[in-house]
Amino acid sequence: MSRVRDVLASLGAVLVGLGFLFVVQPGLAAVLPIPRLALIVIGLLAAVEGIRSVQRRRGSEIVGAEPPDPEFGIETDAPGDDFDARIARLSTRRGWIGGDFDRVENRLRTAAITVVAARYGLSKLEARERIEAGSWTEDPVAAAFLGGPTVPQPPLEVRLRMRLGTTPRFQRYVHRTADAIAATWEAR
């Protein structure tokens, strides 16, 4: 590889000399006519260099270092932000991995049972039954999410709105259930 470099470098040096010679002694150019072929070759060389430049550009973007951003203090989430993030992530997954969804449902169910028991002065078992029946909340979506098979599906218009909306279905169900639980707690 360095042999080629040396050849090119020497060629370059010779050409520089020649070029300046032609500048200084214009008559010389007429006397030593550079064959048309040589010019064509040089032109093609230039074209080749151009193509090589394009190849390099094609394969690489303009890059630069990305230095760290030290201007800000520590940034942490509010409690519950991780829950929202996990729900958003789970909602977009194609393949359902049972464990994750169950955990979310369990967390909501546990919270719901305790909240309903506290709100209405019931025992845990009675609260569980009420949730199973879907009578703990006015929100049909939340009732359906935590309810048993006897709980009716949310009304058609609600389901249609959810389907047409941009929020994924799972996320909607979870959000409304979380809100229903929080509302029940606030109302105690």
Place this chain on the structure above:
Amino acid sequence: MNDIDRSPARTSAGIAIIAGGFAIAVVSSPATTVVGGVGVLFLLLGVVRGWRRAVTIGAFVLFLGVVYAGLQNAAAEELLLATAGTVIAWDVGEQSINVGQQLGRSARTARAELVHAASSTIIGVVTIGLGFVVYTLATGGQPVTALVILLAAVIALVAAVRD
């Protein structure tokens, strides 16, 4: 969550627009002025919004305008100056974007920007100077020849130095 203001650096943005405007002004063909004007508009969009692609397109359109003027037999000095102006517009424009991205608006960056712009300008002047001298001196029927030889020399040397 938080992010600093990374808009393109002002000094370079201004210089880039001026260089583009200069390139148009130096060529006396009305068609070039129109085409070049479109180029400068893209350039402006690029350095205001931080879009590299707009800067590249703007410079390229400007370049086409200059080439067109050349094919209409504009003077050598006009072509040389306009080309240098176009390249400087692109170079300093992209610099304003990368400085903005790496250092942000609140940082003092004028010195780095000015040194870079000055350096580009010097190269432009040198290239124009050499090109102009060779072109006008090398009369005697084959003005192109000398220039071509020198061009070949540059290509060879450059290819030799880095790959």
Place this chain on the structure above:
Amino acid sequence: MTVRQTHRWYGVAAVAFFAAAGGILSSRPALLLVGVVGVGYAAYARLTTAPEVSLTLDRTVSDQEPPPGSEVEVTVELTNTGDPVFDLRVVDGVPPGLEVTEGSPRLGTALRPDKTATFSYTVEAQRGQHEFGAATILARDASGAEERELEQATETTLTCIPSLPPAGPSIPLRPQTAQYTGPVPTTSGGAGVEFYATREYRPGDAMTRVDWSRLARTGELSTVEFREERMATVVLVLDARQSAYRSDSEGTPALEHAIDAARSLTTSLLGDGHQVGIAAFGAEPCWLAPTTGEDQRAAIRRLLAIHPGVEPTPPQSQIVVSRRVRQLRRQLPANAQVILLTPLIDDYIATIAGRLDAYGHAATVLTPDITGGETPGQRLARTERGLRIERLRGNQIPVIDWTPTDPLEQALGILRERQP
């Protein structure tokens, strides 16, 4: 040190070569001239290289031990001890716990040999010991085609140790066990309780303790202290796990609120003559045995500010809390009661309160409320925290539910009202 190509000149080079080629092959001088300029720039881009960088970095701060919340000016001086650098970019290593409030820790400059560039910015002082990191240096050649990245470090430390407040609201303590030979004294007073002393009334003192007869006589508000309130041994236990660094709507982590509360409680408890100690479940084991006196006051002040167990930045790895709890059990004096300061973000810390209580160390929980109500997740978290508080109270563990925007004495007053 990394050297990278920015590739920014590739497009220009391509166009230049094509123009030159076109000019040669079609014998158009105009295109050739245009190509010449472009090729000249392509050569410029290829021939310049990113310089070897040799710099010295000097950093000074306007106050190395500033009071919290004050503005500290940081001045950086960069001297070139090597070859000229045409494009020098610097990003200073501001400590992760500090925020830049004015100016910028970044600079873009060019430096000839032996020249110095100076820039400064302002940070707001926060509790803790803050070490500045290395500055990131980016050096490009004149054409910008090549970039060299390196780090330059110099040691600078900013230490901010907030002082303890001069006075603080008193916290109702749980009855001490195992210290008295007789029946366990209750906090409600009555026959058999020994009068000890009268002192000046402090906001937050129980209404049942006010010396009304003295008020009627002299118009002075004063509080009566009973003997069983003397010489309690109290350990403030801080929750400094990752979850305790969650923040409220202002962005302040729960731990900061907990430490604020700890400072106030330290003042009032020590002032009342009790023994106070500190422990924390954090990045590093943290334990200061309970005792009284000025030395202890100073030690607590220092610990709450700069101990590695309660740093301003969250711990990097998981903490094995169960081990820490066992350690704490071994370290706690037999008659010590604990006040657990935690945001109650998870169930585990609530069970710890219960466990310590069961082990014979009467527990009180002081919990700053950092929950928000903006999203369903946040509302759920708020509800779950409320449930944990109820559960703890159901197990006879007093809980002080404190909204940090309200004064602490208000929350303590509410607790007092709860207790019969």
